[in-house]
Amino acid sequence: MKYEHGYKRYIPKAKHYFQDKEKSKQLLKQAEIKANDKKGKLEEVWGKLQLLFEALRAWIQGEYKEIPKGSIVMILAAIIYFVTPIDIVPDFLVGLGLFDDAAVLGFVIRQVSEDLDRFKVWQESHGEEKPSVEEG
Numbered sequence: 001m002k003y004e005h006g007y008k009r010y011i012p013k014a015k016h017y018f019q020d021k022e023k024s025k026q027l028l029k030q031a032e033i034k035a036n037d038k039k040g041k042l043e044e045v046w047g048k049l050q051l052l053f054e055a056l057r058a059w060i061q062g063e064y065k066e067i068p069k070g071s072i073v074m075i076l077a078a079i080i081y082f083v084t085p086i087d088i089v090p091d092f093l094v095g096l097g098l099f100d101d102a103a104v105l106g107f108v109i110r111q112v113s114e115d116l117d118r119f120k121v122w123q124e125s126h127g128e129e130k131p132s133v134e135e136g
Contacts (some may be wrong), residue, residue, distance in 0.1 A: 005080055005107060006080040006100060007077045007078045007080075007104045007107075010076075010077040010080040010081050010112060011073060011077045012102075013051065013073075013077070013080055014073045014074075014076035014077035014080060015073055016132060017076045017080070018069065018072055021060045021084075024056070024060050024076060025060050027076070027079055027080065027083065028056055028057060031053065031083050032053060032080055034083055035049060035053075037084075038053060041102070042102055043105045044093075044102060045102055045105050048106075048109045048113075048116065049105055049109070051116050051119070051120060052075060052105075052108075052112070052116060052121070053118040054123065055075070056072070056075055056076075056079070057117070058123070059062055061070055064123075066118060066122065067112075067115050067117075068115065071112045071115045074108055074112060075110060076110060076116045077108075078087055078104055078105055078107075078108035079107065081101070081104050082101050082104065082105060
């Protein structure tokens with residue numbers, strides 16, 4: 001099984017999160033905590049991962065609505081995969097546990113890169129400070 005497709009089994013769960021923004025907000029908090037804790041191991045995708053988190057946060061808060069539903073569901077599925085400790089390669093396997101997480105996140109970031117680029121332009125044009133999950 002390719003790491004890049006590991007998130008797909010989380011698509012049905014992601015669709016439920018799509019319908020429940022409060023649940024999505026909690027998921028985003030979990031992902032940010034894990035990402036900050038594992039920052040060194042995620043350095044290859046760190047900048048784009050932060051942009052992905054910011055786009056999801058803006059969508060959750062209703063500030064940014066231009067991102068397609070399919071992209072949000074894909075992002076949510078990848079984040080569910082990321083925060084799940086037991087996936088293709090369990091996180092407790094030293095040296096390997098985050099390899100699959102980074103591969104899945106990198107794959108999804110590439111898939112939604114045009115949406116992220118459009119979000120970044122929107123974000124810059126609105127001169128927004130990066131909102132925290134607690135706001136809104």
